[in-house]
Amino acid sequence: MIVDAHAHIFPPLGGASGFSTEAEHRLYLELYIATHPQPTRRLADHRQSYSGVLGDGSYESPAAFAGSDFRVGPYGRFEWATEGQHYYRQFLPPSLQRMEAPADFLLQEMAYAGVDIVVLQNARLYGRLNECFADACRAHPGKFIPLADVDESRADNPAEIARLERAVRGQGMRGLYYATRGHFADSYRRSFEDPAFDGFWDAVRRLRIPVFWEIIGVPVPTARTYLDQIDRLNRWADRYPDIRCVLTHGIDVEFLRTDLPEPLQELLRREQFLIELLYPISQGRLDDYPYRTVHPAMQRLYRLVGGNRLIWGSDMPNVQRHCTYRQSLTYLQGYCHFIGSTDMAAILGGNLQELFDV
Numbered sequence: 579m580i581v582d583a584h585a586h587i588f589p590p591l592g593g594a595s596g597f598s599t600e601a602e603h604r605l606y607l608e609l610y611i612a613t614h615p616q617p618t619r620r621l622a623d624h625r626q627s628y629s630g631v632l633g634d635g636s637y638e639s640p641a642a643f644a645g646s647d648f649r650v651g652p653y654g655r656f657e658w659a660t661e662g663q664h665y666y667r668q669f670l671p672p673s674l675q676r677m678e679a680p681a682d683f684l685l686q687e688m689a690y691a692g693v694d695i696v697v698l699q700n701a702r703l704y705g706r707l708n709e710c711f712a713d714a715c716r717a718h719p720g721k722f723i724p725l726a727d728v729d730e731s732r733a734d735n736p737a738e739i740a741r742l743e744r745a746v747r748g749q750g751m752r753g754l755y756y757a758t759r760g761h762f763a764d765s766y767r768r769s770f771e772d773p774a775f776d777g778f779w780d781a782v783r784r785l786r787i788p789v790f791w792e793i794i795g796v797p798v799p800t801a802r803t804y805l806d807q808i809d810r811l812n813r814w815a816d817r818y819p820d821i822r823c824v825l826t827h828g829i830d831v832e833f834l835r836t837d838l839p840e841p842l843q844e845l846l847r848r849e850q851f852l853i854e855l856l857y858p859i860s861q862g863r864l865d866d867y868p869y870r871t872v873h874p875a876m877q878r879l880y881r882l883v884g885g886n887r888l889i890w891g892s893d894m895p896n897v898q899r900h901c902t903y904r905q906s907l908t909y910l911q912g913y914c915h916f917i918g919s920t921d922m923a924a925i926l927g928g929n930l931q932e933l934f935d936v
Contacts, residue, residue, distance in 0.1 A: 579694045579695070579927045579928075579931065579936075580692060580693045580694050580695075580907070580926050580927050581693075581694060581695045581696070581697070581723075581889075581890075581926070581927035581930040581931060581936070582688075582693050582695070582696040582697065582890065582891060582892050582894065582907075583697050583824065583826075583854055583889040583890060583891035583930055584696075584697060584699050584826060584854060584856060584891030584892055584893050584894075585684060585696040585697065585698060585699070585891075585892060585893070585894040585895075586679060586684075586698065586699060586701065586704055586893075586894065586895065586896065587679050587680060587681050587683075587684050587698060587707075587710065587711075587714060587722075588678060588679050588704035588705055588707060588710070589678055589680075589705065589710060590676065590677055590678040591603075591607065591650045591677045591678065591703075591704070591705075592649075592650040592677065594705075595704065595705025595706065595707070595710075596705040596706035596707050596708070596709060596710065596727070597705065597706055603705060604648060604650075605640055605643060606702045606703055606762075607648070607650065607656065607703050608632060608633060608643045608646060608648045609637060609642075609643070609703075609759065609762055610669075610701075610702070610703040611632060611648075611656045611667050611669055611703075612632040612633045612637060612642075612643075613637060613759075613794070613798070613799050614667060614669060615863070616667045616668055616669055616863070617667070617863075618630045618631075618632075618665050618666070618667055619665065619666055619667070619668070620663060620664070620665055621655075621657060621664040621665060621666050622663075622664065627663075627665060629660070629663075630658070630660045630663060630665030631660065632646065632648065632658050632660075632665075633646060635798075636797060636798070637762070637796075637797045637798055638765060638766065638797045639762065639765035639766075640762070640763065640765075646658060647659040647660075650677055651666060651677075652675055652676070652677065653672045653673075653674070653675055654668055654669060654670035654671050654672045654673070654674045654677070654899065655667070655668060655669075655670075656669055668899060669896070669899075670895065670896060670898075670899065671895060671896075671898035671899040672899070673898060674895060674898075679895050681713075681714040681717065681718060681722070683895075684696065684894065684895070685718060685721060687894060687895070687903045688721070688903075690903070690904065691902075691903040691904040691906075691907055692904065692907070693903070693907065694721075694927070695720070695721060695722070695723060695927075695930075695936065696721070696722060696723070696894070697722075697723045697724075697725065697753075697790075697891075697930065698711050698714070698722050698723065698724045698725060699725055699755050699790060699826065700724075700725045700726060700727040700755035701755065701757065701792060702727075702757055702759075702760060706727045707727060708724075708726055708727050708745045708749055708751060709749070711724035711725075711749070711751065712724070712749040712750055712751075715750050723752045723753070723930075723934055723936070724749075724750065724751050724752060725751060725752065725753045725754060725755040725790055726742055726745035726746060726749075726751035726753065726754050726755065726787075727745070727755060728741075728742055728754060728755075728756060728760075728778075729760065729763070730756060730757060730758070730760030730761055730763075730770065731760060731761045731762075731763040731764035731768075732763075732764075733770075733775050733778040734774045734775050734777060734778055736777075738778070739777065739778055739781045742754065742778075742781060742782070742785070743781065743785065746785050746787060747785075751787075752787065752934055753787045753788045753789065753790055753824075753934075754782060754787055754788070754789045754790065755790045755792065756770065756789050756790065756791055756792065757792035757794075758770060758791070758792065758793055758794060758796060758807055759792070759794055759796050761796070762796070762797070766796055766797055769810055770810065770814060771810045771811075771813050771814040771817075779814075779817075779818055779821070782818075782821060783818065783820065783821055788821070788822040788823060788824060788933055788934075789821060789822070789823050789824070790823075790824045790826050791811065791823060791824065791825055791826060792826050792827070793807050793808065793811065793825065793826075793827075794807070795807060801832075801833075804830075805839050805841050805842070808839075808841040808842055808845055809841045811845060812841060812844050812845055812848075815845075815848055815850065815851075819848075819850055820850070821850065822850055822852075822933060823850050823851045823852070824851070824852045824853075824854060824889065824933075825845070825851055825852070825853050825854060826854050826856075826891070827854060827856050827859075827860065828853050828854040828855055828856050828857070828879075829842060829846075829853060829875075829879055830860070831857070831860070831861060831872055831875045834874075834875035834876075834878050834879055835874070835875055838882075846882050846883055849887070851887065852887050852888070852889050852929060852933065853879065853883060853887060853888055853889070854888075854889055854890075854891045855876065855879075855888055855889065855890050855891065855910060855925065856891045856892070856893055857869055857872045857876070857909075858892075858897055858900055858901050858905070858906045858909060859892075859893040859896060859897045859900065859906075862897070862899070862900025862901060863900070867901050867905050867909055868905075868908070868909040868912070868913040869909050870913070873913075873914065873916070876914060876916075877916050880916065880917060880921075884921070885917065885918070885920070885921025885922070885924050885925055886921070886924055886929060887929070888921075888924075888925045888929070889925060889929050889930055890907065890910055890925050890926050890927075892906040892907065893906075894906070907926075910922075910925070910926070911926060
């Protein structure tokens with residue numbers, strides 16, 4: 579059985595997508611697009627540009643995007659205007675003409691790629707999607723493992739804890755998707771390991787669900803700010819060693835090509851964490867299929883944690899800006915011969931079957 583740890587379905591991105599308003603959703607879209615490494619291009623001629631900055635560059639609070647002329651374009655583009663010029667980032671593949679990914683679309687891609695089940699990650703740029711995921715699971719039982727959304731900055735609020743409990747017990751969510759940049763809404767006044775959130779994490783423990791962590795350096799993504807977040811995650815894990823976790827997007831190749839920083843070494847020693855292998859989406863701008871330049875880094879990660887703590891993810895449909903869905907699987911399945919067959923079976927599905935008792 580092939581289980582994809584990282585895929586998305588979502589309604590048209592120009593709408594509210596589960597947020598209270600379109601404007602609130604658009605704010606998170608701006609944050610994700612502004613801090614993403616995809617190059618900025620001029621809309622007039624599609625040439626790469628270094629002058630079309632989105633927001634004020636600080637990204638410390640929602641005020642960073644005050645007065646921004648940001649919009650969801652067609653064909654995978656997110657667009658904005660600066661000083662009379664129009665710019666965009668090609669975040670989604672150009673083939674995504676209507677900027678939506680319904681469940682039936684993903685199911686057909688799964689059938690063609692040979693994927694049996696996918697984990698639906700609830701990343702904030704796509705919306706707040708508990709209802710969307712619940713509908714998809716009712717329509718297609720056994721094909722999706724949905725993760726719950728949470729308002730990270732308000733997770734100490736009893737109403738938010740109750741919403742999580744309803745998502746798990748009433749809507750069938752099987753885990754929690756937690757983005758550290760969700761604290762952007764509160765200007766990063768607090769972080770996830772703040773004792774104020776102990777009640778929330780106690781609820782996660784009671785629900786016996788895994789946490790899928792989206793870790794990025796905040797407010798501006800750099801190696802230093804990323805490692806600060808990993809250090810915080812280690813402190814959190816000291817207090818909650820019994821909560822199973824997944825590090826989404828895995829470990830950046832550049833960290834694995836040098837002396838691995840101590841916060842990452844410490845995290846990789848923690849048995850409660852599974853690590854995603856998700857390299858086509860991160861390396862596709864720099865290398866071509868089958869991404870052989872990544873093999874030394876992958877071999878090192880494999881030696882460090884073993885096959886029982888790695889899981890394959892695609893980031894579908896986002897990954898299609900670099901390769902097909904099937905190629906996002908076969909770069910690993912067909913070319914990483916340094917991984918034994920038993921471990922490969924675990925990475926491609928067995929470890930997630932165990933995590934979710936599938």
